[in-house]
Amino acid sequence: MRAARLLSVLLLLQARGRMTARQLASELEVSVRTVYRDVESLHAAGIPLYGEAGHAGGYALLDGYRTRLTGLTSQEAEALFLTGLPGPAADLGLGAVLATARLKLMAALPDDLRERANRLHQRFHLDTSGWYVDPDRTPHLGAVVGAVWEQRRVRVRYRRWAPKPEVTRTLEPYGVVLKGGRWYLVAGSCGAADEVRTYRVAEISRLRVLDERFERPTGFDLAAHWDASLREFDARRHTGEATVRLTPRALELLPHLWEPALVSAARRSARLDEPDGWLRVMIPMESVEHTGGLLLRLGAEVEVLEPEALREHVTRAVAALADMYHLH
Known part of the structure; x- marks a missing residue:
């Protein structure tokens, strides 16, 4: 130790x-x-x-003194080769740099660690992209990264889901985050003290790097800010709770249809509902429309108990489908 x-x-x-x-x-x-x-x-x-x-x-x-990599344990050497993701590195324009760094690291390792690192590289591959979605087109990612590194303000035209679909803003870029195969910019907004927001890089339609430099907030921790913003996002979007009945088969299907937080809540709260063997569960709810859409994916293997507004929403959707297929 x-x-x-x-x-x-x-x-x-x-x-x-x-x-x-x-x-x-x-x-x-x-x-x-x-x-x-x-x-x-x-x-x-x-x-x-x-x-x-x-x-x-x-x-x-003393100037010029460097340690040698022979102090690495086998697990540390293997972990280093898992940290370099070729896809994201290429997105950032660092693909060739990463390849060169890997070669230098491999050359510096003793023979036994080099063999273990080679074996790990051949047997494990990390892919950060998501299933069933096309990768984001991020033509401005390189400029964003350059502005983050040089601490220069940027002027962006940004698409968003709002009554005014596009806005122009001057931002102070603090860092970029890769989440689920998508790149996000964490930035301060000029003229709004202490306001730090997240912007999806693919939704930036225009970007101009300005000559103006800025100072990062003292003590700003990108990873800690990101974790806190995710927790705040979940707390903000889950505004209520729904009680529903599911068949056992529906509970098994949930991981393929819902996000992990909802699946975990359903599994934790599942109670047998006699006498038909269905399960009564409680799940966090966003809007009536959003949660209703999720429940409709389960077809006849779910029944909404409450809130009443959600039950009525699903009832109307089912009635509309019945009319469409002339089932009355």
Whole structure:
């Protein structure tokens, strides 16, 4: 455990440059005293590490010193080869860079780790695209990524689902996210303090990178913001709850027809409804129209109990189908 921590100290200093003992302790989740002992051990091992006191002080490696990859465990080497997704890298214009990096990493590994990494590359393939949907066309992705990297504002024409279908906005791009095979831009809106929104890159119809630069909000964490926004989105869209009866077969079909959150809710709440053997379940509900559409996919193997508005919506849809097929 301590050997792994010593390597982590070395890699942190190599990747980030000068760091204080308190910063290292926070990253490694240990005490400052432990960091002092680890630094002494690295000194004793001959690592060219020096420290400076004062407000701007900290620990740093001598210029030019680099660690070797021979400190990787077999699992770490394998994990590195799973992190590079060729599809997204190509989308970002980094396909050739990723291939070159893989070759360099492979060349630097010892023979036994190189063999394990090769085996993993041959037996595991990660594909982030979704089923049954065409991939997004994202002609502006390269410009978006460039603006994110250079911290330049962008002027975009954006398509949306709203009474006014297109809007023009000036944005401060903080980062891009790949979710379910689709690219999203997380950006601040100029003139709206503390407003950070998500934009689907495929819905940007026009984009111009401006000369104006901007400063990212201090402490902004893209991954943490994305996770929080997903939780907020789920809480906002699920505005109620519906109670329905399903056949056992319908419950088995749900993973092929509904999103995971609804399937999990149905399975958790499923109770046998005597005497016909159907199951009574409760599911989160968005709008009456949206939830009604999901339930109609199950045909005659579902019955809506409440709310009444949802039951009436499904009843009207079924009646319209009966009229269409002259079943009265």
